[in-house]
Amino acid sequence: MKTVVLVTAIGTVAASHIVSEIKKTNEYYIIGADINPANQVATSAEVDEFHKFPSAIADIEGYISFVLDFCIKKNVEYYFAIIDEEVANLSAHRSLFEGHGIKLCIANDSLIKICHYKDKFNQWIEKEMPEIAVKTFSRIEDIGDTDYPLFVKPVEGRASIGCKKISNKDELFQHLKEADIKNIIIQQYVSGEIIAVDLVRNALTGQMCQVQRTEHLRNSSGCGIAVEIIDDQQLHCICDELMQRLQLNGVVNAEFFRTETGYKIIEVNPRFSAGTSFSCMAGCNTVMSALRIAQKKDCSFAEVISGQHFAKKYETYRLN
Template sequence: MKTVLVTAIGSFAADIVIKKMQEEEYTVIGCDIYQKEWLADAYHVDFFYQAPLVSEAEAYQNFILNLCQEHRVEYIFPLTDIEVDFYNKNREVFEKSGITVCISSTEAIDICRNKMRLNQYLQKNNICSVIPTVMLQEAKIQELDYPAVVKPTNGRSSQGLFYIESAEQMENFVRNQDISNYIVQPKISGGIITVDVVRNQETQTTQCVARKELLRTLNGAGTTVYVFHDSVLEKQCRELAAVLGVNGCVNFEFIETDSGEHFFMECNPRFSGGVEFSCIAGYDCVRNHLRCFTGEEIEGKEDLKNQYIARKYEEYVTKIE
């Protein structure tokens, strides 16, 4: 039986990834930094292991390599940004051991994980509307548009993001923060649109599923969404995925203004926390992500019906003492 390792199984995307891989008759190994009793999905995988922090790079790498050797793991699905960064940097170590890390190319991830570089790259290619962005340390504070948004170039899940209401507040922020890695943008009001995008780099085939996030957690995970079809937005996303060299499943985020204009925000080069919404709506992003790394063509997408989907949390007893 084929074997896949799914990391960070306490994350939002884990449940559907585990289910879909088991439907494909894979043995699923799961790991997470937390102990088994803290994670419901630790009881849904075939084998679970508590992992070191990925920030402890040497210990984490040795742990993963040993785990892969023990279970003859063929594929790794990293589910969080920090893990994607690790595997992007160290992918050759795993490739030499015959393990396929299912993420886009090094160049694609390097661009996507740097918000300043990504903004400049997309401006150059002129595919979509982007939010005016400059490095904060190069900005003229009195000339910025307020309210403004400041965030790290490599930020994730809204960590390190601040809203600044005035030049005076910005000056105070600059005095009290190391801003060398921060960008600044004007705050644009509107709803959040997330598009799950699956692209096979070899065949140049791309499928997209868009949703409007009606309710979200504070760190940006949708809990109630509206899945919809928009041919113009989907064409734009196909062009974005092509110019970025995406392979597999990623997600693009946009702000939709009251006038209907879409401003590109970011590309997360991994499954979105709400990828299950796309699967429920009718397109299996997980199975087709795998196909991008097994030499198979991805499936076509039937016309999906516009639909509302809400996430429900469920409690599990994981251990009785």
């Protein structure tokens, strides 16, 4: 009998590729889940079994009870999740799942606690690696006329939802009428080329891998459409230090601005990125690495060669 793996939100770009990579091994029985029905999710045709799940966001505690019961009934041994809120929720209840032999293929809890909430991450990066931190304003009174433009983003968010450039004081106060200041981050606006890096670290073995990519084309949700694999040694050192200081055990994604004066970090997403397929094709199979880390085994990395170009396209599937 094959080992059972659950992958949720399989309608998303990252989860779809997670399914593809696991399926290639022919070693696992894959259960896919999504909030949408099978005839609206193309990847439903790629899994061994599909289930429509409730929202992982609408009822936080209720979802944990539901999915734990589901995993027990279906003998799930490995569980991949990539929606930010679901990852954070699972991390907070990891012991419940591990008590039933269900291994979560997500990063370590300490990292998720720091990186899921942008205000906590900003505080951490300013303390631990201030040279790459973007200036953050904790009080409106500290913002001067020369500090504009600014950039605001939600404390807890994803897919660039709620992010906005603020050009002047009037725009800032108008935005504050619509958003609670306790739930947003106000930062210096930084312009530069966006570099995304998928990071893997096996804390048990000390193995580390990273795939840096320049995103030449991006959609409105911040998903890279056309990328080039690069190998910047300065950024490589920064990411190695970042992984070690965060004690990463698993797979996450970091985003940076490459400016004329060096790198500034945007955020660390404590989950698989929408560019998971790029990293896997480039030589660092983040999906199988997450499985190996959950199994407490060595990872296997191929050589990541810079200069490779990758692009995504849309395809149409018939779902009956």
